[in-house]
Every structure is written in structure tokens, then in C-alpha cells.
Amino acid sequence: MDLQLSERKIKILQAIIRNYLETGEPVGSRTISKYTDLNLSSATIRNEMSDLEEMGYIVQPHTSAGRIPSDMGYRLYVDTMMEEKDRELTELKEMMLEKEDKVEHLLRQVAKLLAANTNYVSMISAPAIHTNKIKFIQLSRMDERQILAVVVAEGNVIKNNIISVQERLDDETLLKLNILLNTHLNGLALEEINLGMISAMKHQAGIHSAIVADVIDAIAQSIRAEEDLEVYTSGANNIFKYPELADQQKASEIINTFEENQMLTELVQGTLSDENSTGIQVYIGNETPIQAMRDCSVVTATYELGEGMRGTIGIIGPKRMDYDKVVGALKTITHQLDELYKNRT
Amino acid sequence: MDLQLSERKIKILQAIIRNYLETGEPVGSRTISKYTDLNLSSATIRNEMSDLEEMGYIVQPHTSAGRIPSDMGYRLYVDTMMEEKDRELTELKEMMLEKEDKVEHLLRQVAKLLAANTNYVSMISAPAIHTNKIKFIQLSRMDERQILAVVVAEGNVIKNNIISVQERLDDETLLKLNILLNTHLNGLALEEINLGMISAMKHQAGIHSAIVADVIDAIAQSIRAEEDLEVYTSGANNIFKYPELADQQKASEIINTFEENQMLTELVQGTLSDENSTGIQVYIGNETPIQAMRDCSVVTATYELGEGMRGTIGIIGPKRMDYDKVVGALKTITHQLDELYKNRT
DNA sequence: TGTTAGCACTCCATCGAGTTGAGTGCTAAC
DNA sequence: GTTAGCACTCAACTCGATGGAGTGCTAACA
Numbered sequence: 150m151d152l153q154l155s156e157r158k159i160k161i162l163q164a165i166i167r168n169y170l171e172t173g174e175p176v177g178s179r180t181i182s183k184y185t186d187l188n189l190s191s192a193t194i195r196n197e198m199s200d201l202e203e204m205g206y207i208v209q210p211h212t213s214a215g216r217i218p219s220d221m222g223y224r225l226y227v228d229t230m231m232e233e234k235d236r237e238l239t240e241l242k243e244m245m246l247e248k249e250d251k252v253e254h255l256l257r258q259v260a261k262l263l264a265a266n267t268n269y270v271s272m273i274s275a276p277a278i279h280t281n282k283i284k285f286i287q288l289s290r291m292d293e294r295q296i297l298a299v300v301v302a303e304g305n306v307i308k309n310n311i312i313s314v315q316e317r318l319d320d321e322t323l324l325k326l327n328i329l330l331n332t333h334l335n336g337l338a339l340e341e342i343n344l345g346m347i348s349a350m351k352h353q354a355g356i357h358s359a360i361v362a363d364v365i366d367a368i369a370q371s372i373r374a375e376e377d378l379e380v381y382t383s384g385a386n387n388i389f390k391y392p393e394l395a396d397q398q399k400a401s402e403i404i405n406t407f408e409e410n411q412m413l414t415e416l417v418q419g420t421l422s423d424e425n426s427t428g429i430q431v432y433i434g435n436e437t438p439i440q441a442m443r444d445c446s447v448v449t450a451t452y453e454l455g456e457g458m459r460g461t462i463g464i465i466g467p468k469r470m471d472y473d474k475v476v477g478a479l480k481t482i483t484h485q486l487d488e489l490y491k492n493r494t
Numbered sequence: 495m496d497l498q499l500s501e502r503k504i505k506i507l508q509a510i511i512r513n514y515l516e517t518g519e520p521v522g523s524r525t526i527s528k529y530t531d532l533n534l535s536s537a538t539i540r541n542e543m544s545d546l547e548e549m550g551y552i553v554q555p556h557t558s559a560g561r562i563p564s565d566m567g568y569r570l571y572v573d574t575m576m577e578e579k580d581r582e583l584t585e586l587k588e589m590m591l592e593k594e595d596k597v598e599h600l601l602r603q604v605a606k607l608l609a610a611n612t613n614y615v616s617m618i619s620a621p622a623i624h625t626n627k628i629k630f631i632q633l634s635r636m637d638e639r640q641i642l643a644v645v646v647a648e649g650n651v652i653k654n655n656i657i658s659v660q661e662r663l664d665d666e667t668l669l670k671l672n673i674l675l676n677t678h679l680n681g682l683a684l685e686e687i688n689l690g691m692i693s694a695m696k697h698q699a700g701i702h703s704a705i706v707a708d709v710i711d712a713i714a715q716s717i718r719a720e721e722d723l724e725v726y727t728s729g730a731n732n733i734f735k736y737p738e739l740a741d742q743q744k745a746s747e748i749i750n751t752f753e754e755n756q757m758l759t760e761l762v763q764g765t766l767s768d769e770n771s772t773g774i775q776v777y778i779g780n781e782t783p784i785q786a787m788r789d790c791s792v793v794t795a796t797y798e799l800g801e802g803m804r805g806t807i808g809i810i811g812p813k814r815m816d817y818d819k820v821v822g823a824l825k826t827i828t829h830q831l832d833e834l835y836k837n838r839t
Numbered sequence: 840t841g842t843t844a845g846c847a848c849t850c851c852a853t854c855g856a857g858t859t860g861a862g863t864g865c866t867a868a869c
Numbered sequence: 870g871t872t873a874g875c876a877c878t879c880a881a882c883t884c885g886a887t888g889g890a891g892t893g894c895t896a897a898c899a
Contacts, residue, residue: 177891190843195892213849213891287634291646299644299654301636307654309644385753389746397745401734404749408730522862535872540863558862558878 154204159230160187161197162206166218166226170469173392175215220434223446223468227431233477252276252306252454257381259462259482264384267478269466272413275379276306276452276460282338286330288323288364296323298367303458312367314360322357329353330364342369380410391467399444403465406441415439416449416463428483429476434468444468448475452483454490499549504575505532506542507551511563511571515814518737520560565779568791568813572776578822597621597651597799602726604807604827609729612823614811617758620724621651621797621805627683631675633668633709641668645713648803657712659705667702674698675709687714725755736812744789748810751786760784761794761808773828774821779813789813793820797828799835 154162164185168176178194181187187194198216201207206222209215218226256273263271282303289297291311296318298310318326333350334342347365351358385407388394394403407413415438432438432447439447442465449463462482464475499507509530513521523539526532532539543561546552551567554560563571601618608616627648634642636656641663643655663671678695679687692710696703730752733739739748752758760783777783777792784792787810794808807827809820 175891179891191891192843192845192893193841196842199893209892211850212893213851215891284636285634287632287642287644289630289632289644291629291650297632297644297646297652299632299634299642301642305636305656307642309652309654311650383753386746386750389742395742397734397740400745401731405731408728520862524862536862537864537872537874538870541871544864554863556879557864559880560862 157187158197158201160185161194162201162218162222163226163230165198165201165207165216166222166230169217170471173467173469175210175217177215180215218469220436220468223433223472224436227433227472231473231476233480234473235477235481253379256460257383259486260381260383263462263464263478263482264387267464267466267471267475268384268387268390269464269470269475270382270384270387270407272380272382272407272416272461272463272465274381274414274461276454276458282336283334285335286327286368288327288330290318290320290323293317296364298364300368306458308368310367312363314363316357316360318357318360326354326357326360326364329361378414380413382407382410382413387466391469393469394444394467402441403445406439413439416447416461429479431472431476446470446472448472448479450479450483452486454486502532503542503546505530506539507546507563507567508571508575510543510546510552510561511567511575514562515816518812518814520555520562522560525560563814565781565813568778568817569781572778572817576818576821578825579818580822580826598724601805602728604831605726605728608807608809608823608827609732612809612811612816612820613729613732613735614809614815614820615727615729615732615752617725617727617752617761617806617808617810619759619806620726621799621803627681628679630680631672631713633672633675635663635665635668638662641709643709643712651803653713655712657708659708661702661705663702663705671699671702671705671709674706723759725758727752727755727758732811736814738814739789739812747786748790751784758784761792761806774824776817776821791815791817793817793824795824795828797831799831 161181164181164187165176168180168184178191178198181194181198182189182191198207201222202209202216205219206225207216208219210217253275256275260271260273263273284301284303284305287299287301289299291297294313294315294317296312296314298312300308300310302308329350333346342365347361350365351361354361385404388400388403394400416432428451430449432449434446435443437443437445437447444467445465446468447463447465448470449461451459452462453459462479464470464479466475506526509526509532510521513525513529523536523543526539526543527534527536543552546567547554547561550564551570552561553564555562598620601620605616605618608618629646629648629650632644632646634644636642639658639660639662641657641659643657645653645655647653674695678691687710692706695710696706699706730749733745733748739745761777773796775794777794779791780788782788782790782792789812790810791813792808792810793815794806796804797807798804807824809815809824811820
């Protein structure tokens with residue numbers, strides 16, 4: 150048997166997958182024979198299907214049932230046969246015109262929209278601040294022993310931090326510290342802050358060097374706290390629309406995973422670190438790093454809100470999800486998010 | 495038939511409910527006859543049960559099945575027969591010692607803990623800021639046309655707000671505005687800010703009165719934005735542990751409700767506005783304002799984090815939830831949250 | 840040599856009949 | 870007022886029969 154896929158085999162495989170994506174039912178040889186332009190009898194199709202099964206692209210749930218795509222089959226489909234559908238998400242455009250000024254709200258809205266449009270579950274991670282530049286820092290005194298540090302980063306991401314200090318601070322000192330911090334740190338990405346700078350600042354702060362240390366610690370910490378980054382999900386109940394995911398065992402597991410968004414961050418990290426051409430990644434079944442989602446497929450994309458502010462947006466659905474549509478939708482949406490930022494500045 | 499419940503009927507009803515809460519199965523006359531100290535034959539129990547059914551406290555899922563409590567039966571139980579179990583939530587104490595400084599994180603933790611301990615779904619609303627006093631306001635300039643307003647309220651609740659202004663502001667003016675706002679507004683609850691004050695401030699601001707208006711608008715808006723208050727839920731997948739809630743239709747509906755936390759706020763509002771003695775409210779089945787939860791019971795409690803900062807904490811579970819335990823746990827937890835605040839200040 | 844028709848075979852899904860067991864309501868006796 | 874006894878009901882389960890979709894194989898055909 151030739152291990153190479155003939156043209157005809159590809160056509161048949163494609164037909165099988167397309168059909169299965171639509172119906173969710175195993176597809177038999179007669180269906181293919183009838184609804185393709187191949188003009189082959191079901192018997193011939195059967196032979197070919199037998200080959201395809203042996204090659205590992207399709208499987209039979211049981212003898213005397215039709216075939217369904219294997220993970221490998223889906224993979225081939227996604228890699229080589231997909232035809233993206235460009236879906237217009239007009240609602241998104243409208244929504245964005247409203248200029249949600251809270252990034253968080255915007256993202257939630259996007260997630261919601263995406264879930265509603267695709268009938269899958271959507272997730273979206275807030276853009277990671279640590280790739281981002283500090284716009285300014287503002288220290289204010291709250292009371293005797295506490296000061297409030299506000300860090301504003303490029304893209305108007307705001308972090309608040311309450312710092313407890315040992316010594317009392319008068320207004321003048323606070324002002325000086327403010328200036329000191331801002332002159333040194335403004336415009337820097339958070340990774341760019343190094344020990345040399347810190348010690349220089351400490352030196353300049355003189356007797357207040359302890360506070361500088363505290364403040365920088367707090368800033369660093371507030372950044373690190375962001376490491377377990379927020380991930381919003383939407384449309385979790387959509388999984389009930391797909392019988393293969395809707396049984397209690399699986400549904401419970403999946404829902405739980407969404408709640409423990411800890412796990413989702415793994416996915417996000419994976420997507421962010423990966424630098425492939427399109428920025429879109431597809432995890433089929435067991436390819437996903439999340440055990441609970443072995444019966445799902447996950448499609449993720451990276452969006453950018455300008456200068457290094459990157460987040461991840463993703464769709465989780467059954468393995469038989471409409472990849473064409475999903476990839477198209479994700480592309481559209483990331484593109485529109487990019488646009489949004491451009492218009493904003 | 496006497497409409498008054500005899501001592502014996504009460505005992506039987508109580509036994510039925512207790513048993514049903516434990517097993518989740520309809521309970522028959524023989525069970526009661528055996529496992530109570532009433533020493534009555536099953537036939538007698540049957541007669542009594544027949545009465546109880548006629549009175550509406552119990553129902554039969556079908557002829558030839560045992561009885562289960564009706565909403566009315568549960569109601570009677572909760573109102574008069576419950577024996578709170580004081581559960582020690584030691585983990586909570588430990589956790590609180592760590593002094594999570596972000597209120598949000600603390601609340602999420604509490605929700606998680608509560609869900610894990612009860613095996614029901616928990617929800618918790620962030621404390622409403624609008625019952626709260628302004629500690630200070632800090633305006634900083636971000637760039638030409640934008641200023642950042644940080645409002646810190648009693649209890650260290652922090653709101654950020656980016657305000658776009660028409661005119662350019664120099665540092666001096668900003669400083670003046672800062673002082674102006676703080677002298678007028680510090681220590682006030684947000685409802686206490688009235689038009690008189692605002693016009694006074696505008697007057698003092700002179701040519702910058704437009705900005706004062708902008709700022710106050712923004713503050714008011716940031717407060718109003720808080721109206722659709724955050725509600726965190728945890729343990730959603732616990733509903734799958736109760737067959738009466740685990741079927742697709744219902745589970746989907748319930749999960750969806752959690753996501754649209756819009757709905758939950760209704761519940762929260764209801765609890766917050768109600769001023770009954772214990773602060774604990776029990777909604778059984780159809781009593782709940784949320785249609786999707788007609789097969790659930792919801793128990794809510796109000797917690798306080800000092801001076802007017804109140805939020806709601808709640809448990810959602812099947813109607814046959816262990817009310818004794820849940821009410822106990824909620825009391826413990828709200829009490830400990832109160833304690834926490836005391837130790838903090 | 841590739842394609843097709845035909846046929847036996849497999850296996851799931853569905854349906855109905857029969858069985859079981861828990862539980863009731865009623866009646867008559869205590 | 871309480872209890873024993875009995876007929877009755879009904880959901881849940883088991884079991885076998887039936888039907889249909891689909892396959893694999895073989896033999897014939899172009």
C-alpha cells in the first residue's frame with residue numbers, strides 16, 4: 150500500500166471530515182458516494198476508506214458504523230484542507246465604536262460576542278503588562294504607614310498597590326520620591342529595570358533608600374501578581390450543545406477547568422511564547438496541554454493592543470468544530486482589535 | 495381535619511425531611527416507622543403522611559413512591575426545625591492570617607473555600623463602595639488631554655478613572671484641583687455629595703470649573719459603574735453531584751446564570767436591602783427571584799468589612815441542601831470576615 | 840488492474856413484554 | 870386510635886426480538 154495520499158483519497162477524506170463536522174454522525178460510504186462529484190460507487194469508497202483507516206486518518210467507533218476523523222485526520226484537515234470563512238462580525242465593530250475605556254470590559258464583551266457567534270466557548274486573556282512600558286508612577290500617602298503606588302503603563306493599564314512603610318513620610322519626601330521614580334523608570338519596559346538602576350536610585354534617595362526598595366519591590370510584585378493572569382471565559386454552557394461533551398463526567402471536568410483558570414493560563418502562555426506566522430494555533434484532542442480537554446479542540450490566537458501589549462484569545466469546542474469558521478472569526482477579531490488600538494491613539 | 499400540626503406530625507415531617515436531605519430518595523412510611531423513636535407502625539405513619547400531603551408539606555413524585563418535601567415543607571423546616579451546625583472553617587482562619595491585601599483575591603478565596611467545604615456552589619459579591627466614605631482623591635496628569643483620577647475609599651477600595659479633558663492643565667492647576675477636591679470630599683460617603691457642594695467647588699475652581707464638573711462626573715460614573723457589581727462564583731461543577739440538577743437542560747441553564755452574573759446581582763441587591771435580624775436569607779425553589787434556579791435553594795448572608803462596606807455571600811444548591819450546615823457555615827464566615835476587618839485596622 | 844454489484848455479517852438502537860420491588864390506600868380487627 | 874393484611878400501582882430494570890445502517894469480501898466486469 151502506498152503511504153502517500155492519492156488525490157482521490159484526499160478528496161474522500163475531506164468529504165468525510167466535512168460531512169462529519171456538519172452532522173456529528175459517523176459517515177458511511179454511501180453518503181460519500183452520493184454527495185460528491187467523484188462518481189464512484191460506495192464499494193470503491195469503502196476500499197478507499199479502508200485504506201484511510203489503515204493509515205490512521207479515520208476510525209470506526211465500532212464495526213458496522215461509519216467512519217469519523219481521527220485526531221490525525223483533523224490535523225491534516227486543519228493543516229492543508231481548510232478554507233477559511235471570513236465572517237463579518239459587524240456587532241464587534243459597532244461595539245468597539247463605543248470605545249469601552251476599561252480594557253477589561255471590552256475584553257469581556259469580545260469574549261461574549263465570540264461565544265455567541267460561534268456557539269463554542271470563548272476565552273480571552275488580559276494583555277500581559279510585563280511586556281509593556283511604564284508611563285508614569287504616582288505615589289500618594291494614604292495614612293501614617295501606608296502609601297498608595299499607582300503604576301500606569303502604556304495602553305493605560307493601571308495597577309494599584311498599597312505599600313506599608315516603616316518610617317513616616319512627609320509630603321516633600323514623597324514628592325521627591327515621585328520625581329525620582331519617574332525620571333528613572335518612565336518609558337521603560339518592566340524587564341528593563343535592572344539592579345544598576347535600582348542601586349542608583351537608592352543612592353539618590355539617601356536616607357530614604359529603604360522606601361525606594363519597598364516601592365520597587367511592590368511594583369515588581371504587582372507585576373508578578375499579574376503573572377497568574379486573568380482569563381475570562383464566556384459561553385461555557387455552549388458545551389451542552391454537543392452531545393460528545395455534554396455528559397456529566399466531561400461537562401463537569403470542563404466547567405471546572407474554566408473556573409480554575411489557572412489551567413487556561415498554561416494554554417495562554419503556550420500561545421504567547423510561540424511565534425509562528427499566522428499567530429493562530431490549533432490544538433486537537435490530545436494535543437492540548439490541558440488533560441481535561443482531551444475531547445475538545447482549542448484554537449488560540451494572539452492579539453495585540455499596540456506596542457508589546459499582547460494577549461490571547463481562544464475558542465474551545467468539540468473536536469468536530471467548524472475550524473474554517475473559527476479560524477476566520479479569530480483572525481477577524483484579532484485584526485479588529487489591532488485596528489481599535491490604532492484609532493485610539 | 496385539623497389544620498394545626500400536631501406534635502407527632504411535626505416529628506414525622508421532620509424525620510421525612512431529614513431523611514430526604516441525606517439520601518435524596520423519596521422516603522416511605524416503613525423507613526420512618528423503623529428509624530425514629532416514635533414506635534409507630536408504618537400504617538399509622540401512612541395515615542399521618544396522607545394528612546401531611548393534604549396539608550401541602552410533602553408531595554409524591556408518583557403514586558407508589560415515597561414522599562418528598564414540598565417547597566412549603568422545606569420552608570417550615572428552615573423556619574422552625576433547623577438546628578444549625580457550627581462548622582469550624584479552620585482553613586479560613588489560616589488563610590485570613592495571610593492577609594490578602596487585595597480584597598478581590600480574598601473574596602475569591604473565600605468563595606472557593608466555601609464551595610469546597612459545602613459541595614455546593616458559592617457566590618460572593620464585592621463590597622459595594624457606594625455606602626463608603628472617600629478617603630482621598632488623587633488626580634495626576636497622564637498626557638496632554640488625559641488625567642488619571644484615583645479614588646480611594648474607606649477600606650482601601652481603589653477606583654481608577656481616566657478622564658479626558660478639553661483644556662490643557664499645568665501642574666499647578668492640577669495641584670490646586672487636588673486640594674480642592676480633597677478638602678471638599680474627603681470623609682464623605684458618596685451619597686452625601688450633593689449639588690450644593692458641587693456648585694461651591696465649581697465656584698472656587700473659577701475658570702477650571704468645567705474640569706471640576708468633568709472630574710465629578712467621572713467619579714460619579716465610576717461609582718455607578720460599580721452598580722453592576724462584581725459577583726464571583728465558585729464550585730459551579732458541584733451541581734453535577736446532584737442528579738436533580740445535573741441533567742443537561744437544567745445544568746446548562748444554571749451555569750449560564752452564573753456567567754451572566756447580571757442575574758446574581760438581583761439576588762445580591764435583594765439581600766442587601768433586606769434588614770432582618772440574622773442577615774441570612776433562604777430562598778427555596780420558586781421563592782428565588784431567578785427563574786433559572788427554581789429547582790435550587792439559595793442561602794444568602796450579608797457580610798460587613800467595617801463601616802458600611804457590605805457585600806453578599808451566598809450558597810446555591812439543590813433544594814435538599816443541608817440547610818443546617820450551610821447556615822452555620824455562612825454565619826461563621828461572615829463573622830470571621832467581620833473579625834478580619836477589626837484586626838486589620 | 841481498477842471498479843462495481845451483490846451478499847452475508849455485525850452491531851447499535853429501539854421497542855415491547857415481563858418481572859421486580861418499593862410503597863401506597865383501604866379495610867377490618869384489635 | 871393503632872395495627873395487620875392485602876390488593877393495587879408504578880417506575881425501573883431485564884431480556885429478547887426486530888430493523889437498519891454500514892461494512893468486508895468475493896466475483897464479475899471493462
